[in-house]
Amino acid sequence: MNKIEILLTRLTLEEKIGMIHGAGIFETAGVPRLGIPPLKFSDGPMGVRNEFMRDRWVPCGKNDAITYLPSGGALAATWNVELAYKQGQVLGAEARGRGKDVILGPGINIKRTPLCGRNFEYMSEDPHLIAQITAPLIRGIQESDVAACVKHFAVNNQETKRMTIDVKIDEKALREIYLPGFEAAVKEGKTHTVMCAYNKFRGHYAGHSTELLDRILRDEWGFEGAVVSDWGAVHDTEEAAKAGMDIEMSYTSDFDDYYFAKPLLAAVCDGRVSEADIDKKVLNVLRLMEKLNMFSGNRKRGCYNIPEHRKAAYNVAAESIILLKNEGNLLPLNAEKLKKLLIVGDNAARFHAEIGGSAELKVLYEIHPLLGISGRLGGNCEVTYARGYAAETYELFDPNTHDISPELNNVIIYPPKPDEDLREEAIKLAGEHENVIFIGGLNHLQDRECFDREDMILPYRQDELIERLLAVNPNMIIVMHAGSPVDMSRWANRAKAIMWSYYAGCEGGHALADVLLGGLNPSGHLPETFAVKLTDYAAHSIGEFPGGEDGKVRYLEGDKVGYRHFDAADIEPLFPFGHGLSYTQFELSEFKVYKYDIFGSHISCKVENIGNCDGKVTVQLYVGENLRVFKKITLSYGKQETLKFTLTPAHFAHHDGEKWVAPLGKHEIRIGFSSRDIRLKGTVNYE
Ligand code: BGC
Numbered sequence: 001m002n003k004i005e006i007l008l009t010r011l012t013l014e015e016k017i018g019m020i021h022g023a024g025i026f027e028t029a030g031v032p033r034l035g036i037p038p039l040k041f042s043d044g045p046m047g048v049r050n051e052f053m054r055d056r057w058v059p060c061g062k063n064d065a066i067t068y069l070p071s072g073g074a075l076a077a078t079w080n081v082e083l084a085y086k087q088g089q090v091l092g093a094e095a096r097g098r099g100k101d102v103i104l105g106p107g108i109n110i111k112r113t114p115l116c117g118r119n120f121e122y123m124s125e126d127p128h129l130i131a132q133i134t135a136p137l138i139r140g141i142q143e144s145d146v147a148a149c150v151k152h153f154a155v156n157n158q159e160t161k162r163m164t165i166d167v168k169i170d171e172k173a174l175r176e177i178y179l180p181g182f183e184a185a186v187k188e189g190k191t192h193t194v195m196c197a198y199n200k201f202r203g204h205y206a207g208h209s210t211e212l213l214d215r216i217l218r219d220e221w222g223f224e225g226a227v228v229s230d231w232g233a234v235h236d237t238e239e240a241a242k243a244g245m246d247i248e249m250s251y252t253s254d255f256d257d258y259y260f261a262k263p264l265l266a267a268v269c270d271g272r273v274s275e276a277d278i279d280k281k282v283l284n285v286l287r288l289m290e291k292l293n294m295f296s297g298n299r300k301r302g303c304y305n306i307p308e309h310r311k312a313a314y315n316v317a318a319e320s321i322i323l324l325k326n327e328g329n330l331l332p333l334n335a336e337k338l339k340k341l342l343i344v345g346d347n348a349a350r351f352h353a354e355i356g357g358s359a360e361l362k363v364l365y366e367i368h369p370l371l372g373i374s375g376r377l378g379g380n381c382e383v384t385y386a387r388g389y390a391a392e393t394y395e396l397f398d399p400n401t402h403d404i405s406p407e408l409n410n411v412i413i414y415p416p417k418p419d420e421d422l423r424e425e426a427i428k429l430a431g432e433h434e435n436v437i438f439i440g441g442l443n444h445l446q447d448r449e450c451f452d453r454e455d456m457i458l459p460y461r462q463d464e465l466i467e468r469l470l471a472v473n474p475n476m477i478i479v480m481h482a483g484s485p486v487d488m489s490r491w492a493n494r495a496k497a498i499m500w501s502y503y504a505g506c507e508g509g510h511a512l513a514d515v516l517l518g519g520l521n522p523s524g525h526l527p528e529t530f531a532v533k534l535t536d537y538a539a540h541s542i543g544e545f546p547g548g549e550d551g552k553v554r555y556l557e558g559d560k561v562g563y564r565h566f567d568a569a570d571i572e573p574l575f576p577f578g579h580g581l582s583y584t585q586f587e588l589s590e591f592k593v594y595k596y597d598i599f600g601s602h603i604s605c606k607v608e609n610i611g612n613c614d615g616k617v618t619v620q621l622y623v624g625e626n627l628r629v630f631k632k633i634t635l636s637y638g639k640q641e642t643l644k645f646t647l648t649p650a651h652f653a654h655h656d657g658e659k660w661v662a663p664l665g666k667h668e669i670r671i672g673f674s675s676r677d678i679r680l681k682g683t684v685n686y687e
Pocket residue numbers: 043044104151230231358406
């Protein structure tokens with residue numbers, strides 16, 4: 001018997017049960033007499049959430065402000081696996097620095113609809129991009145003796161009725177689209193924990209699903225860590241206990257009444273659940289603790305809110321910003337020559353970190369765009385700010401007098417005030433300024449947990465304002481700042497320059513300023529398709545969102561999610577998946593299949609920087625309709641590089657509803673700079 005197994009034999013049933021359910025809203029019970037500590041959790045995923053009292057959602061921390069990292073969407077927009085790893089290192093170090101054992105992230109659910117309120121936490125519509133970003137992110141996190149907790153397993157793709165909605169999905173779509181990110185988290189990232197989703201999957205709660213938790217996660221993928229329930233995702237003692245659920249967490253403070261507390265003890269005592277089932281769970285927890293060095297004297301210490309972490313946050317933000325359009329090379333602005341600049345829009349001066357649901361953070365600072373731009377321009381330029389439209393304002397509850405719930409009730413929201421004066425003021429100023437930047441989009445009153453948006457229309461009548469501003473100043477630069485796509489169709493054709501920023505963390509305003517002012521060459525690419533209108537997205541075109549009266553949502557679009565649907569249905573997106581411009585230009589040439597061997601088919605192509613500044617380029621390789629490989633490199637102007645890609649059988653495979661098959665024969669290869677900007681085509685023979 002090893003140490004862990006011996007420890008198990010010394011535990012009483014009550015002690016075991018204490019280790020597998022919440023004894024606090026973010027911790028389990030330890031067993032002090034045996035030196036077993038409690039397991040401490042924290043949200044996730046853009047930083048370590050503030051401290052709460054053990055048994056109430058009342059913030060109680062004093063020194064708990066952390067580094068606010070770029071959101072999942074921003075990280076995916078970098079298309080940079082090295083940065084994902086670095087962001088993971090920071091998140092892990094900060095979680096450990098705050099004394100946590102498990103950080104509740106990353107959130108990697110597929111962006112099936114642009115309306116999902118939690119899209120800002122999630123990464124992409126594409127399983128390959130998610131997998132590539134997730135695995136290094138998790139490895140980075142776990143280097144600090146902290147467990148990642150990849151969430152929400154699985155098919156948690158909407159907030160509407162999230163606690164009950166039953167997802168009906170075919171096997172092909174499940175395997176090809178919705179699971180690869182989780183599979184990579186387990187197999188490549190070696191995540192120590194997985195969080196089950198709230199929703200039902202094929203008739204069963206995800207947290208009770210033997211299909212998800214036992215057959216797929218453990219038997220097929222070989223997961224050896226612990227499964228944690230989403231907070232309140234367990235609904236039945238026996239069902240969850242018999243499935244692979246290990247730790248039940250919830251948001252209420254009746255800890256002894258959790259399904260895995262007294263009711264589980266009773267179920268074991270009267271033989272409805274076997275003690276062997278409990279032992280499996282406790283072993284998973286003990287093994288997890290051992291992996292995290294919780295029993296050893298030399299566990300890593302971590303640290304938080306240090307200058308290096310802010311630098312890393314900046315580096316990710318810097319590569320997350322996407323230049324969508326730049327007619328006549330309007331951007332970058334010349335900081336040296338700029339004497340007067342007008343900035344319009346609520347998001348120029350709004351802080352985003354503090355709200356949004358469980359991903360909210362207590363931060364020491366957040367550089368918003370107005371501060372970032374003003375700070376960079378310095379005293380030689382007169383920066384004028386006009387809010388332009390009114391959005392809600394909010395105030396955090398006083399923690400001493402209010403109890404808060406995790407569902408965004410921790411804020412008092414004040415509705416927007418009448419804003420005609422703001423609008424007229426902005427339009428007048430825009431006519432008087434040569435250089436104008438509009439910074440609008442969404443905020444966390446739209447991009448938030450528990451709610452989906454009703455449509456893609458920009459809130460606060462921004463469309464109307466943008467149109468009027470463009471009428472008086474056609475060169476106005478537009479920055480959209482949001483966690484999910486918005487309808488830009490009313491003005492996108494008229495605007496000359498459009499920049500996109502996801503929630504990009506505490507240094508987002510600096511990064512945006514640097515990209516706008518030319519200190520940085522943008523290199524972000526869309527991790528999702530931006531459509532002209534909502535019904536262009538598959539789920540909406542077939543009316544399968546947010547599900548029917550019967551409480552079921554049918555993913556009838558199958559694997560045609562994101563660009564796969566736009567391609568199959570031949571719909572022109574506003575900006576396609578993978579799109580992102582640079583201040584320089586790149587060219588691709590010389591597609592070659594130069595070798596076939598036991599490792600796969602080896603392909604090469606040449607990429608050249610033909611513009612006039614250094615930049616980063618992301619070369620995307622699609623097999624048939626699917627993104628399969630991408631590479632991001634730095635290339636100085638005038639330079640070229642040969643890129644090599646190896647395609648293995650997995651790259652040619654699809655799921656036939658029962659198993660993966662990689663058809664022999666010719667496969668079409670497309671290489672380019674977005675799913676719609678394909679520069680090279682060829683075929684490889686898979687034998
Ligand atoms: C969210 C999880 C989060 C948990 C703990 C739930 O409402 O869905 O993502 O980690 O709360 O705050």
